[in-house]
Amino acid sequence: MIKVELFFVPKNIVGREEIFLPAKNLKELLNKLVRDYPELKEVLFKKGRKREVSDHLIIMVDGLSARKLKTPLKNGATVIIFSVISGG
Amino acid sequence: MLKIGKDETKCSGCRICELVCALKNTGECNPKKSFIKITANFPEPGYHIKMKGCKLCGECLKYCPTKALFIKEGEGEKIETAVVLKKESSLPGYGGKILRVDLSTGEIKTEDLEPEFARNYLGGRGFAAKLLYDLVKKGTDPLGPENKVIMAAGPLSGALVLANSKTTFASKSPLTGGYGDSNVGGHLAAEMKYAGYDAVVIGGKAEKPSYLFIDGDKVEIRDAEKYWGKGSMEAEKMLKSDLGKEFQIAVIGPAGENQVYFACISHDFGRQAGRTGIGAVLGSKNLKAVAIRGDKPVILADQKAMVRKTKETLEWCMKQPDLETWQKYGTPSVTVWANEIGALPYKNFQSEHMEDVSGLKETVMREKIVVHDKACMLCPMACGKYSHSKKEGKYDVLVEGPEYETIALCGSNCGFNDIQDVAYNNYLCDELGIDTISAGGVIAFAIECFEKSIITKEDTEGRELKFGDVETFEYLARKIAKKQGVGKVLADGVRLASQRFGKGSQDFAIHVKGLEWSGYGSRNALAMLLSYLTCDVGGHHNRSWAITSDIEMGRELLKGKPERVIFLQHARPMFDMLGACRLLWVELKLKLDYYTEMLKVVTDLDYTLEDIYKISERVWNLTRAFSIREIEGFGRAYDTPPARFLKEAVPSGPTKGKKLSMRKINKLLNKYYKLRGWTKSGIPTKKKLKELELEFVIPDLFPGKK
Ligand code: SF4
Numbered sequence: 013m014i015k016v017e018l019f020f021v022p023k024n025i026v027g028r029e030e031i032f033l034p035a036k037n038l039k040e041l042l043n044k045l046v047r048d049y050p051e052l053k054e055v056l057f058k059k060g061r062k063r064e065v066s067d068h069l070i071i072m073v074d075g076l077s078a079r080k081l082k083t084p085l086k087n088g089a090t091v092i093i094f095s096v097i098s099g100g
Numbered sequence: 101m102l103k104i105g106k107d108e109t110k111c112s113g114c115r116i117c118e119l120v121c122a123l124k125n126t127g128e129c130n131p132k133k134s135f136i137k138i139t140a141n142f143p144e145p146g147y148h149i150k151m152k153g154c155k156l157c158g159e160c161l162k163y164c165p166t167k168a169l170f171i172k173e174g175e176g177e178k179i180e181t182a183v184v185l186k187k188e189s190s191l192p193g194y195g196g197k198i199l200r201v202d203l204s205t206g207e208i209k210t211e212d213l214e215p216e217f218a219r220n221y222l223g224g225r226g227f228a229a230k231l232l233y234d235l236v237k238k239g240t241d242p243l244g245p246e247n248k249v250i251m252a253a254g255p256l257s258g259a260l261v262l263a264n265s266k267t268t269f270a271s272k273s274p275l276t277g278g279y280g281d282s283n284v285g286g287h288l289a290a291e292m293k294y295a296g297y298d299a300v301v302i303g304g305k306a307e308k309p310s311y312l313f314i315d316g317d318k319v320e321i322r323d324a325e326k327y328w329g330k331g332s333m334e335a336e337k338m339l340k341s342d343l344g345k346e347f348q349i350a351v352i353g354p355a356g357e358n359q360v361y362f363a364c365i366s367h368d369f370g371r372q373a374g375r376t377g378i379g380a381v382l383g384s385k386n387l388k389a390v391a392i393r394g395d396k397p398v399i400l401a402d403q404k405a406m407v408r409k410t411k412e413t414l415e416w417c418m419k420q421p422d423l424e425t426w427q428k429y430g431t432p433s434v435t436v437w438a439n440e441i442g443a444l445p446y447k448n449f450q451s452e453h454m455e456d457v458s459g460l461k462e463t464v465m466r467e468k469i470v471v472h473d474k475a476c477m478l479c480p481m482a483c484g485k486y487s488h489s490k491k492e493g494k495y496d497v498l499v500e501g502p503e504y505e506t507i508a509l510c511g512s513n514c515g516f517n518d519i520q521d522v523a524y525n526n527y528l529c530d531e532l533g534i535d536t537i538s539a540g541g542v543i544a545f546a547i548e549c550f551e552k553s554i555i556t557k558e559d560t561e562g563r564e565l566k567f568g569d570v571e572t573f574e575y576l577a578r579k580i581a582k583k584q585g586v587g588k589v590l591a592d593g594v595r596l597a598s599q600r601f602g603k604g605s606q607d608f609a610i611h612v613k614g615l616e617w618s619g620y621g622s623r624n625a626l627a628m629l630l631s632y633l634t635c636d637v638g639g640h641h642n643r644s645w646a647i648t649s650d651i652e653m654g655r656e657l658l659k660g661k662p663e664r665v666i667f668l669q670h671a672r673p674m675f676d677m678l679g680a681c682r683l684l685w686v687e688l689k690l691k692l693d694y695y696t697e698m699l700k701v702v703t704d705l706d707y708t709l710e711d712i713y714k715i716s717e718r719v720w721n722l723t724r725a726f727s728i729r730e731i732e733g734f735g736r737a738y739d740t741p742p743a744r745f746l747k748e749a750v751p752s753g754p755t756k757g758k759k760l761s762m763r764k765i766n767k768l769l770n771k772y773y774k775l776r777g778w779t780k781s782g783i784p785t786k787k788k789l790k791e792l793e794l795e796f797v798i799p800d801l802f803p804g805k806k
């Protein structure tokens with residue numbers, strides 16, 4: 013299982029701050045999120061295409077930034093997903 | 101026939117409707133000509149929408165971002181858009197005048213805004229920095245009559261440009277002794293423009309409590325005896341009721357009157373130009389407030405293009421999936437995230453993570469205390485939250501906020517995990533007129549001093565000082581504002597207070613250059629750290645907010661970070677020059693081209709982003725030069741972090757075990773200075789100053805040398 017923590021826009025769309033999902037890599041994880049929450053598509057991917065992560069999104073896998081869809085996910089990993097912000 | 105529906109509970113007070121109505125029906129960019137009027141119900145939440153002489157054209161309905169105005173029935177009358185007001189202006193978009201007031205002599209005069217000055221410094225922060233550099237003589241006492249307070253609007257304020265509300269206040273800071281500025285949203289900047297001014301320069305000292313009354317060309321120094329001693333919001337309310345709701349007010353609280361070094365300036369019932377203690381400078385001048393109103397139109401280079409472009413952009417904004425999040429929660433969305441990445445200050449930055457933040461969540465805040473959304477001038481986002489915080493037998497207050505920074509400093513940093521308590525702390529600071537960021541830093545510092553027996557019950561009238569305790573917070577905030585007892589020492593900020601207290605307290609006085617560190621712990625975020633160390637005014641995040649760059653680039657990596665910080669230090673202060681808010685750019689991803697396009701249609705200045713960044717760089721070097729001129733030994737020695745961050749590792753959370761090393765800091769600074777064209781001591785070189793057309797600075801920085 014992968015623990016997904018959401019902040020800002022993705023969190024507001026999903027309506028939850030934490031989700032648990034099985035996934036082998038980032039691509040699978042993001043696709044599953046879009047399957048369950050179609051509105052996320054526009055936020056997660058560049059121009060709504062499923063090939064690249066949006067420039068306005070930051071993803072951290074176990075504390076490290078990850079953008080490549082091929083990024084593998086170990087069972088038990090924590091993935092943090094948030095939209096870019098300008099600071100409080 | 102059109103029947104217009106109104107839902108005042110939704111209105112955010114953005115006043116887009118006012119300006120749109122005036123433009124459509126009179127051709128003037130002047131809300132005073134509008135058939136619709138929006139007034140705040142303060143202290144009650146919300147706004148009152150009133151229509152008088154309405155032509156039923158329905159134009160305002162098309163723009164209202166909250167749907168507070170809507171079609172009940174029928175459709176708008178087909179009315180020709182009024183002919184654009186034609187008036188020759190050598191400087192379209194600008195007010196055209198600088199107002200200069202000497203409170204000692206009572207002299208009031210205006211000067212024309214020089215086109216070359218406008219071209220080279222653009223407005224807002226740029227104007228403020230240059231005027232301050234020129235008008236404040238070396239060695240001036242920040243709280244003496246010779247110091248000046250500059251209040252400056254940007255070229256976009258007053259025009260139909262989204263979220264264009266920022267007013268910059270600048271002065272020689274009593275807290276840092278160097279350059280100080282801070283800006284505030286709301287409705288002030290636009291009103292300055294409608295009164296015909298791009299900047300107001302306030303010098304001297306009034307004999308007795310006074311306020312500055314500006315109604316267009318009519319400017320008077322008036323008696324303020326009845327407002328003196330009043331809280332910021334109370335005084336603002338009194339002034340509005342005495343002068344009329346159209347007046348926009350900048351006001352200080354009791355802390356400003358008593359010259360607390362981190363006193364702020366308040367406006368619009370809960371917004372503040374908080375940082376660097378400019379409220380104290382106004383207090384030292386016996387100036388309680390500035391009240392301003394104007395009914396002149398802003399003359400535009402291309403009014404039709406401005407309206408078209410803003411309409412398109414507004415429609416685009418309303419479709420962005422990100423809008424709702426920020427509308428609903430505002431900056432408090434940042435709290436849980438900051439905690440999760442290990443950046444949330446906890447108990448005077450002892451840690452950068454708090455075990456449980458559930459009581460500070462934005463969702464909890466929205467549900468428990470938020471009663472209304474509040475926008476700055478022409479902003480569709482309305483990120484401001486108006487709250488009602490109440491605990492039986494303890495407090496019952498209405499307050500704008502808390503914003504993230506207040507939650508971080510007056511919340512977690514003071515050990516709170518209850519948003520109601522934080523809102524009450526926020527209210528206290530606002531009404532007393534102290535900056536919530538510095539106040540949270542100072543109060544947390546005092547509590548830690550107490551825990552370490554550096555201050556004792558003898559200093560606190562027998563009281564115990566505790567983290568997470570509203571009574572402790574209230575006691576200290578009031579003592580500080582009145583400068584009584586231990587508050588007298590704390591009122592000078594953590595740098596000076598720690599020098600007085602000694603006993604190792606300097607190590608945990610969390611500041612840069614004397615300005616208390618704001619809401620992002622940076623022991624494991626080197627770009628954010630460099631942003632803090634090199635920020636021109638001291639420990640502030642706003643010039644370069646680079647913590648997401650840290651996450652993307654690798655938090656401990658050095659490579660590329662000085663470049664990134666410099667880019668941000670030029671891009672972000674650009675907004676402070678234009679008078680615009682950054683949130684539409686980053687949060688909604690509005691392209692920066694919008695601002696260059698708007699600058700062109702409003703002022704006719706044909707600048708690329710690079711041109712504006714160059715001006716930003718000029719201003720950055722100028723403010724640095726101001727502090728070098730004023731502070732002996734200023735430079736590298738002042739670009740350093742608090743000892744705590746070097747000596748103590750973060751004890752918990754995702755950045756556990758991390759602390760800073762001087763080796764890394766020196767590497768960062770070396771590269772940063774080199775890229776900036778500064779010496780190893782952090783002083784701009786003559787070459788750099790010449791390149792930026794700052795030759796006039798050279799004799800001040802290199803005295804005696806040719
Ligand atoms: S309907 Fe037209 S005239 Fe009436 S308030 Fe709105 S914009 Fe003004």
Ligand code: SF4
Pocket residue numbers: 110111112113114115116117118138147149163164165166167168169
């Ligand atoms: S939300 Fe803005 S545009 Fe709508 S009625 Fe209120 S002030 Fe006017």
